Amino acid sequence: MSAAIRVSNLIKTYPGRPPVEAVRGLSLEVSRGECFGLLGPNGAGKTTTLEIIEGLLAPTSGHVEVLGLRWEANERAIRQRIGISLQETRLPDRLTVHETVELFRSFYTSGISPSEAVAAVSLEEKADSYVEKLSGGQKQRLAVACALVGDPDLLFLDEPTTGLDPQSRRELWEIVRAFKARGRTVLITTHYMDEAERLCDRVAVIDHGQVIALGAPPELILKSGGEHVIDVRLANDQAAQALAADDLARLPTVAAVRPSDGGFSLSAAEPHTALPALLLLLQQKGATPAGLGTRLATLDDVFVALTGRHLRDGDLPP
Amino acid sequence: MNHPLRQLVLTRFREFFRRPSTVFWVYGFPLLLSGVLGVAFQNRPAAQVPIDVSVDGIGEMQAAESVRAKLLGDARIVVAMGTDRECRNRLRIGKTGLVIIPEASGRYDYLFDANRPESALARATADSALCRADAPELAVPTEVAFNEPGGRYIDFLIPGLVGINLMGGGLWGVGFVVVDMRVRKLLKRFLATPMKRRDFLLALIISRAVFTLIEVTILLVFAWLAFGVAVRGNFGALAVLVVLGAGCFGGIGLLVACRVETIESVSGLMNAVMLPMYLLCGVFFAADRFPDAMQPLIRVLPLTALLDGLRAVMNEGAGWGAVDRPAIVLAAWGAVSFAIALRWFKWR
Numbered sequence: 001m002s003a004a005i006r007v008s009n010l011i012k013t014y015p016g017r018p019p020v021e022a023v024r025g026l027s028l029e030v031s032r033g034e035c036f037g038l039l040g041p042n043g044a045g046k047t048t049t050l051e052i053i054e055g056l057l058a059p060t061s062g063h064v065e066v067l068g069l070r071w072e073a074n075e076r077a078i079r080q081r082i083g084i085s086l087q088e089t090r091l092p093d094r095l096t097v098h099e100t101v102e103l104f105r106s107f108y109t110s111g112i113s114p115s116e117a118v119a120a121v122s123l124e125e126k127a128d129s130y131v132e133k134l135s136g137g138q139k140q141r142l143a144v145a146c147a148l149v150g151d152p153d154l155l156f157l158d159e160p161t162t163g164l165d166p167q168s169r170r171e172l173w174e175i176v177r178a179f180k181a182r183g184r185t186v187l188i189t190t191h192y193m194d195e196a197e198r199l200c201d202r203v204a205v206i207d208h209g210q211v212i213a214l215g216a217p218p219e220l221i222l223k224s225g226g227e228h229v230i231d232v233r234l235a236n237d238q239a240a241q242a243l244a245a246d247d248l249a250r251l252p253t254v255a256a257v258r259p260s261d262g263g264f265s266l267s268a269a270e271p272h273t274a275l276p277a278l279l280l281l282l283q284q285k286g287a288t289p290a291g292l293g294t295r296l297a298t299l300d301d302v303f304v305a306l307t308g309r310h311l312r313d314g315d316l317p318p
Numbered sequence: 319m320n321h322p323l324r325q326l327v328l329t330r331f332r333e334f335f336r337r338p339s340t341v342f343w344v345y346g347f348p349l350l351l352s353g354v355l356g357v358a359f360q361n362r363p364a365a366q367v368p369i370d371v372s373v374d375g376i377g378e379m380q381a382a383e384s385v386r387a388k389l390l391g392d393a394r395i396v397v398a399m400g401t402d403r404e405c406r407n408r409l410r411i412g413k414t415g416l417v418i419i420p421e422a423s424g425r426y427d428y429l430f431d432a433n434r435p436e437s438a439l440a441r442a443t444a445d446s447a448l449c450r451a452d453a454p455e456l457a458v459p460t461e462v463a464f465n466e467p468g469g470r471y472i473d474f475l476i477p478g479l480v481g482i483n484l485m486g487g488g489l490w491g492v493g494f495v496v497v498d499m500r501v502r503k504l505l506k507r508f509l510a511t512p513m514k515r516r517d518f519l520l521a522l523i524i525s526r527a528v529f530t531l532i533e534v535t536i537l538l539v540f541a542w543l544a545f546g547v548a549v550r551g552n553f554g555a556l557a558v559l560v561v562l563g564a565g566c567f568g569g570i571g572l573l574v575a576c577r578v579e580t581i582e583s584v585s586g587l588m589n590a591v592m593l594p595m596y597l598l599c600g601v602f603f604a605a606d607r608f609p610d611a612m613q614p615l616i617r618v619l620p621l622t623a624l625l626d627g628l629r630a631v632m633n634e635g636a637g638w639g640a641v642d643r644p645a646i647v648l649a650a651w652g653a654v655s656f657a658i659a660l661r662w663f664k665w666r
Contacts, residue, residue, distance in 0.1 A: 054510060056506065056509065056510060056666060076512060079510075079511060079512035080512050084507075084510040084511075086503060086506060086507055086510065088503055089502065089503045089504060089506070089507040090502035090503065090504065091502075091504065091507075092329060092332075092333055092504070093333075094332060094333050094336040094337060095329060095332055095333070099328075099329075099332065102325065103325045103326070103328075103329055104511060106321065106322040106324070106325040106326075107322050107508075107511040107512050107513040108511070108512060109512075130336075146507075150511070150512075
């Protein structure tokens with residue numbers, strides 16, 4: 001079976017002085033039945049990439065294939081088979097939830113009933129409420145219901161949980177999981193690494209319009225130096241200076257060392273081996289730790305390891 | 319049948335009728351306006367003409383009294399006596415249109431501003447009153463009031479209001495709605511579905527036509543019941559003009575909105591398009607009154623064409639013959655605007 005999405009050498013340059021290169025030679029392939037995440041900080045080119053794949057934006061160059069079809073030749077056929085939730089759509093205020101979904105249903109030749117779509121996002125109780133009366137999370141679920149009502153093979157979600165409370169985020173994740181459980185494909189963008197880790201079978205980490213890492217989240221975490229991270233914060237600058245990154249890197253099972261707020265983060269394969277050695281080193285150097293902890297590595301650590309920046313802020317390190 | 323066109327039209331209806339304030343401004347306000355203007359201009363008492371007589375002329379008080387007595391022979395004239403200074407002051411601030419300064423031996427001077435309509439009227443009225451007083455043998459005509467429907471101000475005004483409603487409805491109802499949807503990214507969201515663009519634009523036009531027909535019907539029925547303003551000509555011709563007018567201004571609305579990305583700029587553009595037509599096209603008074611040099615421009619504006627047609631059918635009792643020229647002008651404006659709008663239309 002052909003891939004759900006195939007993108008190669010995608011380039012999108014916005015004219016201007018200087019021209020903005022939003023996407024620079026991006027390639028990826030999403031298999032059918034997979035939940036694929038585009039992960040990256042704001043401005044990395046996620047939404048531009050997504051909108052080109054969705055056929056809403058023309059690429060400057062490159063090849064895009066959706067469900068084995070090309071936009072130039074088969075726009076109508078593709079539209080019938082995909083569902084899209086844009087980053088920010090304000091649906092008509094004085095339509096009820098049911099009427100809104102019914103409107104979107106009318107655009108598709110086949111699909112599920114509006115009531116089924118409303119039920120799929122658990123908005124039955126709000127079916128007769130006006131859109132303007134919904135909370136942010138409910139509006140987002142309604143947007144997803146409008147994307148689901150054509151019974152798509154492929155679902156696009158652009159930052160579906162940005163700005164939502166934790167409860168609403170979990171509800172949306174459930175909707176995505178249920179859709180995927182029916183063997184359908186999902187392409188999602190997010191800058192929340194926990195979201196990507198929980199939902200996605202594979203992620204592409206995007207930065208400056210290029211894929212800088214691709215794989216299953218656990219695999220990426222392993223590759224970046226281990227599943228565990230030891231964070232050590234030091235009491236003062238003097239202590240920090242006494243401690244050289246090179247010394248830390250020589251500790252057993254430590255694969256990578258990088259500076260973090262007032263200390264260091266160590267990627268370690270076996271924290272139970274690395275920790276005693278670290279404590280001994282601190283004692284020898286006379287450096288007092290102000291904080292010491294271990295945790296499981298996240299995709300954010302992967303991103304920091306690759307770029308030296310955090311996913312959420314996209315700022316340069318101080 | 320759950321056809322997309324039907325759903326899109328229904329959506330427009332729901333959005334419109336579920337907003338009481340919109341319904342009021344579209345349907346209630348024109349009624350209010352025609353009611354107020356109709357009452358204000360209906361059966362006005364004969365206009366009063368204020369004229370001042372100066373007591374400081376060479377003839378002094380006696381001559382002034384004599385002029386005053388002659389003026390009062392005309393019931394329209396209201397006379398005020400005053401010093402030269404007082405009279406000039408009243409003329410300057412518009413309390414009077416004419417100051418008569420009696421001279422020696424029955425002569426008098428007129429002091430007035432020939433550019434003010436009320437001054438011109440006062441001069442003519444005073445002159446006729448004084449002449450008639452001096453020549454009592456002149457035959458006095460019998461005055462017969464003419465107040466036949468079709469010739470009153472309200473008869474002139476109602477087609478004007480129908481016209482500006484069609485213009486405002488078309489421009490705001492299509493243009494504003496489109497920009498609002500663009501701002502909301504709703505246009506882009508629709509584009510992301512298999513929706514046909516044709517259905518979307520057709521739905522806008524159909525819903526606009528329905529709102530307009532309701533609006534015009536309400537206004538005409540109100541004008542008929544309240545003021546006896548009747549349609550003297552062919553109803554079919556009137557309906558064709560209304561539909562063409564709605565379509566034409568809808569097309570212009572779409573053109574105005576085709577690339578605009580903010581509500582503020584579309585509001586400004588709308589006003590820039592509508593204000594000149596409000597002023598020039600003869601809504602509240604006949605467009606013929608503008609200088610001849612401007613007439614070629616005024617005549618090709620769609621609102622002028624529409625109003626000429628509406629007045630011909632409603633007031634002059636014209637039939638299909640009066641529809642030709644307005645129809646061509648409206649259709650041309652509508653078709654050209656629509657074509658350009660479709661070409662330039664920005665969906666996202």
